[in-house]
Amino acid sequence: MxxxxxxxxxxxxxxxxxxxxxxxxxxxxxxxxxxxxxxxxxxxxxxxxxxxxxxxxxxxxxxxxxxxxxxxxxxxxxxxxxxxxxxxxxxxxxxxxxxxxxxxxxxxxxxxxxxxxxxxxxxxxxxxxxxxxxxxxxxxxxxxxxxxxxxxxxxxxxxxxxxxxxxxxxxxxxxxxxxxxxxxxxxxxxxxxxxxxxxxxxxxxxxxxxxxxxxxxxxxxxxxxxxxxxxxxxxxxxxxxxxxxxxxxxxxxxxxxQCIFEYVYFSRPDSKIFGENVDKVRRNLGKHLAKEHPISEVVRRDTGDTKPIVISVPDSSNTAALGYVHENQKLGYECKFEIGLIRNHYVGRTFISPGQKSREQKVRTKFNTVKGVIEGRSVIIVDDSIVRGTTSRYLVNMIRQANPAEVHFLVSSPPVIGPCFYGLDFPDPKELIANRYGRDIDAMAREIGVDSLRYLSAKGLVEAVRESNPSSGGYCTACFTEDYPVPVNFGIGKEENEIV
The missing domain is CATH 3.60.20.10 (Aminohydrolase, N-terminal nucleophile (Ntn) domain)
Structure with a gap:
């Protein structure tokens, strides 16, 4: 899952x-x-x-x-x-x-x-x-x-x-x-x-x-x-x-x-890696996401005096969502950051729900919606990445049950299209949602059940990181671009050559 x-x-x-x-x-x-x-x-x-x-x-x-x-x-x-x-x-x-x-x-x-x-x-x-x-x-x-x-x-x-x-x-x-x-x-x-x-x-x-x-x-x-x-x-x-x-x-x-995905998702926001604070970089990812996809171009329905709300998928996308909101406000677009999803931090890795029916149940043990925040609002979900798309679909389904006016999904990184051979575990390329749908964003949006789906561009990702940390050297973006900086024996089986 x-x-x-x-x-x-x-x-x-x-x-x-x-x-x-x-x-x-x-x-x-x-x-x-x-x-x-x-x-x-x-x-x-x-x-x-x-x-x-x-x-x-x-x-x-x-x-x-x-x-x-x-x-x-x-x-x-x-x-x-x-x-x-x-x-x-x-x-x-x-x-x-x-x-x-x-x-x-x-x-x-x-x-x-x-x-x-x-x-x-x-x-x-x-x-x-x-x-x-x-x-x-x-x-x-x-x-x-x-x-x-x-x-x-x-x-x-x-x-x-x-x-x-x-x-x-x-x-x-x-x-x-x-x-x-x-x-x-x-x-x-x-x-x-x-x-x-x-x-x-x-x-x-x-x-x-x-x-x-x-x-x-x-x-x-x-x-x-x-x-x-x-x-x-x-x-x-x-x-x-x-x-x-x-x-x-x-x-x-x-x-x-340097692995750019460390900034996107892996490292803790309170850490400093590659010479820069992770929190600072993630906020900048959110700002560049707002420049490429401002609220005015995302929200479709007029909900009267109710401002669109931006919610993060806790916890790794919290700071990117804040950066997105702050940049939109700076650009003059009305929106508000809200806590729309609550994460249960006490779910263990081996948690098995009684009579477990589906992967969706696992997501519900980890997340829950704040219905009073979401109902009747135009909701923009900000997440750091989408890999398979399964969890995103279940989260959107939960949010839909809270009766929002509309739901949009914004991602503070580009579509994941390739595996990593340098120390990260990605699913088989065939399981990546971007590959399953031939990188058709509209088809991917329909798959996860949102009114629109938007990604930060690969260029915007690199610019955001370099703007935060201009003197830190180059970055590996292979999982987003399939540009592998070091040749790899692609025939190696996982169990034969275990990565640690």
Whole structure:
């Protein structure tokens, strides 16, 4: 029933802090929206009694609050002053395989190493075939494991050189946190597809997919990890020395290709990614939507003195809807933002309604209309995206039952027409409503039951983002334009090459 694409994970790391595991737990909780199937934390410390480095781990299926429901584990099990954590969403085929729960950890001739990954390796199939020919056995179906094999097989002299050697052999989208016995390593691919930020708390460096993970632990945002940067943070960094920084060259000479859908839907509005606040960008998306589709061109019926109302589909489209209203008012068009849909935040991922009849019932468990707000009004629904169109159709049906004068649907992004191969899970292209109807907007409007359907143009999307953040580099718009910046092996099956 899910009618939005899903991200594959959130990652967090911290070095040289007495509460490393606990702060990782809080960080993962803030990043829960990026992955909700499993969670894990790995720490590192030197065992004085055994005279060796140890990497304890705790990983399981479920949300962060469920996986780490025993406070004692942070003192008794997850010891150490360094930790990395991972929230995971996977493809369906391998979702319940415990071997795929991250962070992964291994012990090899250079010591221990653990890894958490957000993204998708474009050349995973080629690497997997190579290792199979060499007789390598795989413990998981995740492409993340390939990075560990590349490191362990490297003939370079030092562990850091082995890591750099491995990174030079992978392609695609990846933001990584790695933990060695005494170092925390943060990596962002040369195209910078996925976000990754550097922060500092109590003098200790930390890494996170989004800055909302810093806010929850009262950490200071320092900067983004640069595209192609490999940041090595040792135990002294933050007090006596700065982290070492290395840089990877783009494999195809392409420009920065930051995922524009992070701004549209995925990231939390209180986060800062790619150098700009998400809330600011989403408001600007709403403003550009108003410039392309002002109220005067949308509303058809005269409802007397009653102003048209704009409602959002909570929660990800709230700020875009506000931006749309404010820009219309600035342009001199009367309209009003109203709370017309209420979201039930207590519906769990495994909620099953008694005698469940249809997908529509699932939508009704999550949303309800405020009938007194909607009745007799011209209603403009603002949403961030439409993928399959099923949820949109059910929402419109609910709103129609509240007797509005008319219903229009505005989307603060272009039609989704292509899959993502860089770390987001979109449905099969045949399931995308824009493809099913040959990108016929009027036919799509009839499908979801609205008087009109309007999208922000691809040009307007990019202009809105660049206007908000003019110095942040380029963006990937492949899901809207099918312009893929990095070549991908399109024959890879999901279960064979799981994206995490």
């Amino acid at each position: 899910i009618d939005k694409p899903r991200d594959y994970c959130g990652i967090f790391g911290i070095q040289n802090h007495p509460d490393a595991a606990l702060l990782s737990y809080y960080g993962l909780h803030a990043l829960q929206h990026r992955g909700q199937e499993s969670a894990g934390i790995v720490t590192s410390y030197f065992d004085e009694e055994k005279k060796r480095w140890v990497m304890p781990a705790h990983r399981d299926f479920g949300l962060v609050l469920k996986v780490f429901d025993d406070q004692k584990m942070f003192k008794n099990e997850l010891k150490g002053r360094a930790a990395i954590g991972h929230n995971r969403y996977s493809t369906t085929g391998a979702a319940r395989n415990p071997a795929n729960i991250q962070p992964f950890r291994v012990h090899y001739h250079k010591g221990n190493i653990a890894i958490g990954h957000n993204g998708n390796l474009a050349n995973a199939q080629q690497l997997r075939n190579r290792f199979r020919q060499e007789g390598v056995l795989f413990q998981s179906t995740s492409d993340t494991e390939l990075i560990l094999h590349l490191i362990s097989h490297s003939q370079k002299a030092t562990q850091i050189e082995q890591v750099l050697d491995a990174l030079e052999q992978i392609e695609g989208a990846y933001s990584l946190v790695m933990l060695t016995d005494d170092k925390l390593i943060a990596v962002r691919d040369p195209n910078g597809f996925r976000p990754l930020a550097l922060g500092k708390v109590d003098g200790s460096y930390c890494i996170a997919s989004e800055t909302c993970a810093f806010d929850i632990i009262d950490a200071e945002y320092i900067r983004d990890i640069d595209p192609g940067e490999v940041l090595v943070i040792d135990q002294e960094a933050g007090s006596d020395s700065e982290p070492d920084s290395y840089h990877l060259e783009p494999e195809y000479g392409t420009d920065t290709s």
